[in-house]
Amino acid sequence: xxxxxxxxxxxxxxxxxxxxxxxxxxxxxxxxxxxxxxxxxxxxxxxxxxxxxxxxxxxxxxxxxxxxxxxxxxxxxxxxxxxxxxxxxxxxxxxxxxxxxxxxxxxxxxxxxxxxxxxxxxxxxxxxxxxxxxxxxxxxxxxxxxxxxxxxxxxxxxxxxxxxxxxxxxxxxxxxxxxxxxxxxxxxxxxxxxxxxxxxxxxxxxxxxxxxxxxxxxxxxxxxxxxxxxxxxxxxxxxxxxxxxxxxxxxxxxxxxxxxxxxxxxxxxxxxxxxxxxxxxxxxxxxxxxxxxxxxxxxxxxxxxxxxxxxxxxxxxxxxxxxxxxxxxxxxxxxxxxxxxxxxxxxxxxxxxxxxxxxxxxxx
Ligand code: SF4
Numbered sequence: 001x002x003x004x005x006x007x008x009x010x011x012x013x014x015x016x017x018x019x020x021x022x023x024x025x026x027x028x029x030x031x032x033x034x035x036x037x038x039x040x041x042x043x044x045x046x047x048x049x050x051x052x053x054x055x056x057x058x059x060x061x062x063x064x065x066x067x068x069x070x071x072x073x074x075x076x077x078x079x080x081x082x083x084x085x086x087x088x089x090x091x092x093x094x095x096x097x098x099x100x101x102x103x104x105x106x107x108x109x110x111x112x113x114x115x116x117x118x119x120x121x122x123x124x125x126x127x128x129x130x131x132x133x134x135x136x137x138x139x140x141x142x143x144x145x146x147x148x149x150x151x152x153x154x155x156x157x158x159x160x161x162x163x164x165x166x167x168x169x170x171x172x173x174x175x176x177x178x179x180x181x182x183x184x185x186x187x188x189x190x191x192x193x194x195x196x197x198x199x200x201x202x203x204x205x206x207x208x209x210x211x212x213x214x215x216x217x218x219x220x221x222x223x224x225x226x227x228x229x230x231x232x233x234x235x236x237x238x239x240x241x242x243x244x245x246x247x248x249x250x251x252x253x254x255x256x257x258x259x260x261x262x263x264x265x266x267x268x269x270x271x272x273x274x275x276x277x278x279x280x281x282x283x284x285x286x287x288x289x290x291x292x293x294x295x296x297x298x299x300x301x302x303x304x305x306x307x308x309x310x311x312x313x314x315x316x317x318x319x320x321x322x323x324x325x326x327x328x329x330x331x332x333x334x335x336x337x338x339x340x341x342x343x344x345x346x347x348x349x350x351x352x353x354x355x356x357x358x359x360x361x362x363x364x
Contacts, residue, residue: 050355061107108145203232209260272301
């Protein structure tokens with residue numbers, strides 16, 4: 001406890017400090033870390049939770065990442081791309097219900113038709129969701145993977161202003177083990193720098209609990225977020241999907257589930273302490289491990305949640321990992337449930353607010 005208190009009082013954490021914090025196991029120590037991170041959150045970004053309606057608009061992907069349920073080799077799902085009307089309907093719903101922002105997420109495609117389709121959709125969403133409450137329309141975050149500099153620029157000019165691109169792990173050899181040879185660590189890094197140069201608010205993140213991943217790897221990941229000067233963080237536990245080559249790790253995953261869950265919460269807390277004023281998402285995958293996982297993520301220092309807006313008939317075909325929550329909901333809107341969950345932990349919600357990263361705002 002004495003060492004923990006000393007580390008938490010420091011202005012700047014070292015990598016060794018981060019390893020120490022991530023290695024905490026005693027419930028009292030973890031609670032102390034949580035409550036410290038929560039106070040840092042309150043002092044730097046406040047207690048508001050911001051909503052990003054998540055629209056998974058296409059599950060077609062040209063890649064074959066070994067861990068991912070929508071990898072191109074998975075023949076057990078039906079491929080889809082939402083029509084523009086369907087996407088616009090989700091976006092209008094988000095605007096009318098005070099979400100402020102949406103995330104447009106899909107598998108990775110780089111063909112011109114798809115790029116043009118995304119640009120058109122962004123422009124239409126911006127123009128149709130303008131209102132007194134949202135004079136500039138919905139805030140739009142894109143999450144459509146690795147693209148060229150020119151494509152990122154097109155997206156930005158069309159009106160998207162935030163972009164999520166997870167590095168997944170900053171250990172290059174682990175990165176190489178979880179991706180096929182045509183996906184390179186260097187290229188992923190390059191894309192992150194393109195996004196920053198263009199002027200996006202840039203989000204990144206990692207998977208927590210990958211086989212062979214060490215606490216030092218995770219400490220390096222957090223350090224990388226700081227060096228990248230990331231504006232948003234979206235991390236989640238690694239959860240096995242049965243229709244992937246990584247299903248061989250199912251036993252490992254089941255045996256380590258509790259540990260992976262706790263490590264994911266500690267990662268949120270340490271990210272908050274280290275990065276202070278960035279936006280941090282409490283991801284759906286946390287809820288897949290523990291029913292109150294998303295609320296716990298918020299209690300450990302996160303300030304963003306992403307209610308699922310993908311029309312319910314498509315959800316079964318956008319499963320990146322086993323046990324994804326909200327897939328069998330009959331309603332298209334997960335917001336109502338999520339909002340009541342947030343209210344139960346007494347956090348105010350930033351309705352009709354883009355909820356941009358304060359870290360980004362301070363830089364510009
Ligand atoms: S992780 Fe992304 S890029 Fe890789 S297969 Fe899944 S959707 Fe495609």
